[in-house]
Amino acid sequence: MNHPTDPSILIAAVHARAVNVPLEYPVRTSVGVIATAPLVLIDLHASDGSIGRAYLFTYTPLALEATRQMVTALGEVLKGQPLAPFDLDRLLAQRLRLLGRTGLAGMACAGLDMAAWDALAVARGLPLVELLGGRRRPIAAYDSHSLDGVELGVQRAERAVAQGFGAIKTKVGYATLAEDLRVVRALRQAIGDDTQLLVDYNQGLAGPEAVRRIHALEGEGIGWVEEPTLQEDYAGHARIRAQVRLPIQMGENWCGPDEMAKALEAGACDLVMPDAMKIGGVTGWLRAAALAQARGLPMSSHIFHEVSVHLLAVTPTCHLLERMDLAGPVLTEPLAFENGSAIAPPQPGTGIAWNEEAVRRFEVRAC
Incomplete structure (x- = not known):
């Protein structure tokens, strides 16, 4: 394996899946109720075999597929780039200068950023903290x-x-x-x-x-x-x-x-x-x-x-x-x-890892 700081560690692929997860208690507020947790699960694969994971919370299932697609599209922009989160942040800011980084685009950028940091921590064998x-x-x-x-x-x-x-x-x-x-x-x-x-x-x-x-x-x-x-x-x-x-x-x-x-x-x-x-x-x-x-x-x-x-x-x-x-x-x-x-868990990265059986149970596939 290459040294984690080696610029030859590149982003190889980004995958995103949508799930709608049950909540123990619905989130009731004075302005509405959130009955489930609609999440976009992100897997960022690095060329050294490291995988960074993160999730996004879209508040409403109506935004799930659009957010998943935005993550996938921006992930394509990052493919082949070195696993350097600050550089990736600048790249996404440049590519979205006219559109802006708010709304779903901003959420997608943040999810990719969290996944990139997770992958980098995994590559270095350290908890993110x-x-x-x-x-x-x-x-x-x-x-x-x-x-x-x-x-x-x-x-x-x-x-x-x-x-x-x-x-x-x-x-x-x-x-x-x-x-x-x-x-x-x-x-x-x-x-x-x-x-x-x-x-x-x-x-x-x-x-x-x-x-x-x-x-x-x-x-x-x-x-x-x-x-x-x-x-x-x-x-x-x-x-x-x-x-x-x-x-x-x-x-x-x-x-x-x-x-x-x-x-x-x-x-x-x-x-x-x-x-x-x-x-x-x-x-x-x-x-x-x-x-x-x-x-x-x-x-x-x-x-x-x-x-x-x-x-x-x-x-x-x-x-x-x-x-x-x-x-x-x-x-x-x-x-x-x-x-x-x-306390942050001791394993490398953030400690986020998917229960694939549960993911399959709650996955929401595009029509």
Whole structure:
């Protein structure tokens, strides 16, 4: 085998498959319900035999085939290129200059970036975190829940506390403020005072209503309020932030570090939580982490916990890892959590490997 840094290690092929995976609990939000996890599974083959794997989450099955095709098409652009992720990122940026790297194109680029980094780490025989210059260490996580109401919400919260999680997140934005408070207070009673309680409005409120509801939550021991209004309204978030005492969290919908920079310049948030897919994969995450470090902002993750556990370990302002298992049913070894934390697995790469029997069961083939 060639030395991993040898430029003769090239990208030989990229394969993409679509699956629609069941969720233990549907993801209920104030703006809609995600009943299943539609995923595009990526296998990037290098000329030395290394394989890099990653997945994309398309939110709706309607986007599965289009995303799979975009990954396949951009994979053809990368064939024959050296396995050098920063160079690949520049190449894709150049090829998509006129179209832009947002939407499905941006997601596809991020998936290829994550797969390329995974392949490079496999080629070097290192876990991704070590390839990036960090070390495997426990990363504190929060258990991420939905708009569950009181009965299911309390049941899930008690289970999370029993599993050792020091923080849970619930989605709010019920029809009335009274219902928000009823759920939040029931969860607080269930988890006690030592467990952090985080809330997420999923962009569901207009500015004045967001201020009203957040003021009402200020005596409930809330750790952060996530996306109270439209995520692209950075000025609106800044106005809300100026009028409330609770920390404002956002970032899962930033499409690349440039959008993150605009939000930070507007003073839109106290905390940041990029999404590994939307921020631009490993390469985009590293750039985002530098922006957070420059402003001293705690940085958490949004879904994709298999890769995020590696990335947070090299993030200077590392805060919390989101535990939300989207891909577990199609993985041979889902990421393990112990006492409310996760550690990047010791095998080379990210540790993502497909359970092929499950992939066949949940695969969605183009008509």
